[in-house]
Every structure is written in structure tokens, then in C-alpha cells.
Amino acid sequence: MRFTPRIHDVYIGRAVIGTVLLTWAVLLGLDVVNAFSSEAKDIGQGSYSFGHAIAYVAYTVPRRAYTLFPTAAVIGALMGLGQLAATSELTALRALGLSRRRLSFSVAAAMALLTGLMVISGETLGPWAQGQADVLKSSARYESNMSMARYSGLWAREGNTFLNAQSGEEKLLDGGGTALELHDVRLYQIGEDGRLQTLTHAAVAEHRDSGWTLRQVQEDHFAERSVTREKKADMPWQSALDPAALAAGLAKPRNLSAHDLHTSIEYRRRNGLDARDYEDQYWSRWFYPLNVLALCLAAIPFAFGSLRSGGMGKRLFLGILFALGFWLLQLFFGRMAGALKFDYRIAYALPPIVMMAVSGWLFRRRSS
Template identity: 35%
Template sequence: MNQLDRYVGRTVLVAILLVLGIIVGLDAFAAILNEAEDVSESYSFLNALSYVVLTLPGRFYEFIPFAALIGCLIGLGQLATTSELVVMRGAGVSVARLVWITMKPALVVAVAGILLGEYIAPKTQQLAESRRAIALNPGEGVAGKHGLWIREGDTFLHVNALEPNGVAYGITLVRFDEQQRMEWSLSAQRASFQRDHWVLERAVKTDFTRWATSVSEHTTLRWDTGITPDLLALEVLSPDQLPLDDLYRYGRYLMQQGLEADDFELAFWRKLLQPLAVAGLVLVAISFVFGPLRDGTMGFRIFAGVIVGIVFRTSQDLLGPSSLVFGFSPLYAALAPIAVCILAGLLLLSRAR
């Protein structure tokens, strides 16, 4: 049985990795074409190519569930086409055992995806976004098209670009009073973090009074705040690109600031439940091969897998925002498509027996 496990597992694993490589390759090629539209004197084609390369770990992580579904359909479909699955069943190998044999390589890929999404993809994605922002907005001190916004109390901060070493470019600060009237605004070309405060460089501050404004220029200016480079780094990435620990911490920070954090809670549950999502999709793939697609062609199996993957992703994309609009728990939004996949897979497998 160990030899059988290795043979089936290797077939499925190779198919999953092959599909993953093809999907990520196509997605990366499309991203290069998209980035080429922003190529300019400051943002060269090599910058665009470097950006796409640095985002590859995140792309691999994103497509793992879809690749697991299609890869299992291809791997098991290949065994079904050559009648090897029939021989295994005739030799007394149960469907439950074949399910477990197929599930193991898929879960290995899922665990590898967790490590990739937690420890590698966020760092490379942040580096990619920072380099891109710096190249597109080199050192400008005004709030522009690119960058990020963050709020601390009545102060609003915009940063055009942030380097991983805690250096920010293109800083704009705006402060409001209790009546929502602007007290002052400040722009600086560069800022560096010094343990417990920021040092703003080449800063221009404008103070607003009821009847007049006053402008002051500073070569350097100290800014005391609770906003740290780590906190800014969380704003550089979308919630789906952050590791679980950062999602939890930043969600709590937003709630302390009186801001909505449901999208971060939704991303937290999606990431936490991704191995279960992989298992559910693999279960559907196995049930298809032993059930409705047992005699189908390889092309039809791939087509069916693509449809299931699209429906699964669309349901996630619809239920996620729906939970934010209608107020039900993001946990239910993340869990519902997975539960449907598992139930559908079990139902089809029970009929295949």
C-alpha cells in the first residue's frame, strides 16, 4: 500500500504543481502587460518586471486552492483514463482510502501555501509596493494618486511611499479640531523613524486661524505619534496579503480608533480556513472523478473544474462584502462556500459507492 500511496500521491502532486505554475505564469504575464501601461521615465520596464517578480509568492498563495482542484481532477482523471483506478478498486482499495491518498499531497501544498502566505509573500509584496510607489512618486511632498492614508485621532496622514527600513516619502499631515475645522496641515519630502518619534525633513507647515494663515518652513521637524513603520506597512498591503498576526493586531487597532475592521476580520478567517477550503475543493474533485465525470474526457474534467473554481471564488467574493453590508459574521461568509463544497463532495461520493 505504501507504494500505491506514493504513486497516486506523486501523480496528483505533479499535476497540482503543474497547474499552479501555468496559472501563476499566465497571471504574471497579464500583470506585466498591465504594469507596462505605467512605464515612464522614472518607472522603467525593469522596475515593472521587478515588481511582478516580487509579487510572485503572493500569486502562488492566491491560486493554491484553484490549482488543487484542477490538479486533482487532472491527476485522478489520468489514472481513470488508463483504468488504473478501476484496477485499484478491484484490488480492494476503498474509496475512502483513495480520498485520503489524494488529500495528502493537496494538504502538503496547502501547508506550504500557509508558510508562503505568512512569512514570505507579505514581505516581498511590501517591498514590491514600496519600490513601485517610490518610482512612480519619487520624493513628492503632496498627497497624490499613489500612497496610503491612515488616521490617528483627529490627525490624518498620507504617505506616498514607505521603505521596509522605516523611511517614508511624500508625507502629508492634516489636523482637525473638534468642530471638524482644519487646524494645520504639513507636508514633508521625507521622514525617518527614530525609536519613538518621526523626524520630518524639508517640512512646510501651514497653521490656520479664523482670519489668517501662517506658513513656516523647517529643515527637520520632530513628530511624536503612535504611528510606527510597522503600522504603516500594514496599510501598504491589502488585508488578503497580510499575515494572520498582523490582521489580528491591526483589526484591534482600527477598532480602538473607532474605524471599521470587518474587512480585516474577513481576511483573517479566509486565510485561517484556506487549508479547509483546499480540502473541500479536492473532495469535490475526487467525487467528480468517481461520480459524474468518471467516463468524461480530460478536457471536460478541466472545464468542470474551472466552473467549480469560478463559482467557489465568486461566492466568496459575494458573501464577503455581503457580510459587511448586512452585518452577519465574516466567519460565516468565509465558511459557507467551504461547507457547501464539503457537503456536495460527500454527497456525490456516497452515491459513487
């Protein structure tokens, strides 16, 4: 079988890409409207205004597009092929000697092109724009004598004290509520003359209802001609820094690029921290292209049978059914990997394998 692109590949690819982009635009539009309605309730907190809400949602569009693309791909592919099947164009192409596998390759090639562009966006534009959105929202909602940025971990300022934390996370407490933990924390206290007075390094800075606590502390005091060092297991930290603002400024694993996720995984392993949330997101990025192609190829057999006599509603229903079924299957295996602590690569490889097996079985059944 020859896989050299021909005119029928362009024709099928154009039909499928057109319906995918249309479906994608509709889903993304609905998601953006829903996101803005959620942001509207935060307007008025601090200096967070209507313009800030619009800018925040606009910055998150690349990430939302990346997340919604697999769903849009399978629904759009089914709708595009359904239109070709309903007008007997697929039958005509089959009569010209094109096999179902050859037609499936045409769809896969078109989807691979869009998927490649989406992967590039998800690793470059998406994380950068999401970072800008988080900084914008945090600085506007929690306005005070604190400024935030993310150049190397998390930075925050309170008066003459500057905080830098390499990573952090929110944890659920057994008795209810949440605690914020910042890891590898450095506190720089600057004097009125602009010179560094105290450098405090803590392995963990933890915030609970009782306030901040620093753990495994090393404190250096800088005098004009000398430096003194103290080491403490724990010490309280009197600070008015808002833990909600710091938590909002932390980069969530799902918003990081694959390179940043790998760096975070290595850092957490070196320091004996739980890295499974980062591993989950890291391997999901690697299997993202495979998942999209598996979803679309598994749905193609329906174009050669049931979609010929079905209307738009039937195609839409099948597309949603496939997307939802795949998402539930992936969620199940992901949760099992987290609970049973087996390799996430296995968890993310099983759903596309199952979908491809279903697709192969349907192809053989409809060919018999």
C-alpha cells in the same frame, strides 16, 4: 479503515501533485504575463523603468502563487485523477480492496502537504515580498524629495518634515472621486541644526481636492529651554506630498500576514475605526486550508464516474467550474457578511460546508 501511508498513497499523491504543479505553473505564468503588461503602461513615470517593472512583478510572484493555488489544486487534482481513471488505474486499485474513501484520503494527504507549504509562504515570504514590491514601485514612480518605508506604519519625508502614520485608507466620496485618510499621524519637523523643532500629532490627516487637513491636532513646539503645546480641532496642512504616492505605500489588508491583520484589527477597534475589511482578510487566511481541501474532496467523486470516459477538456472544464462556483459562493457569503454585519467566520465556514455536503451526496449516489 487504516490511514497508514502505503505505496499506493505515494503513487496517487505523486500523480496528483505533478498535475497540480503543472496547472499551477501555467496559471501563474499567465497571471505574471498579464501583470507585467499592466505594469508596462507605468514605465516612464518618474524613474520607473523596464527593470523596475520586472523586479516589481517578480516580488509579487509569492502572493500571486498563494492566491492561485486553490484554483490550481482543484483543476490539477481532477486532471491527475482523470488520467488515472482513463487508464483504469483507479479501477485496479478498487479491485485490490481500496475504498473510495481510502483513495480520497490519498489525494487529501497530498493536497494537505502542498497547502501547508503554501500557508507558510503566505504568512512569511508573500507579505515580505509584496512589501518590497510596493516600496520599490512607490519610490521609483513618485521620485521627489520624499522617501518611503514601512517599519512602523507608513513613513514619508518631505524636506525637513518626516511623516509617520500607523494606518490609512482611501475612501470614495459621494460626489465622486476619492479621499485619502491617514490615522494616528505624527509630523516631525527638524531644524537646520538637526534638532526637533515641532512635533505634531493628529488623529486623522485627510486629503481632498482642497488639500490636506489635520483633525484633533496636538502641536508641540520645542525651544532651547522650553516646550509649548497647542491643541486644535482642525488645521490645514500645507504639504506637497503626493496622496497617490502615500496610498501606494499603504499596505493593503490582502497583502498582510495573519499576525499583522490581527494587530491592525485590535488597533482599529481601540480607536473606533472600521475593521471589517481586515476581519474579512483575517478569517479568509484561517479558512484557506479548509477551502482547498473542501474543493478537492468535493471534486473527487467525478473521478469515479464521468472522468473515466472524458478527455482532458472535460476535466479542465469541471475543474474550472468547481473553482468558479466555489469562488462565487464565497464571494456571495462574504458580501452578505459585510452588508448584514454578521460574523465573517460564519461566512467563510458556509462555502466549504456546502461543498462537502455536495461531495458526500455524490459519494453516496455513486456508491448506490
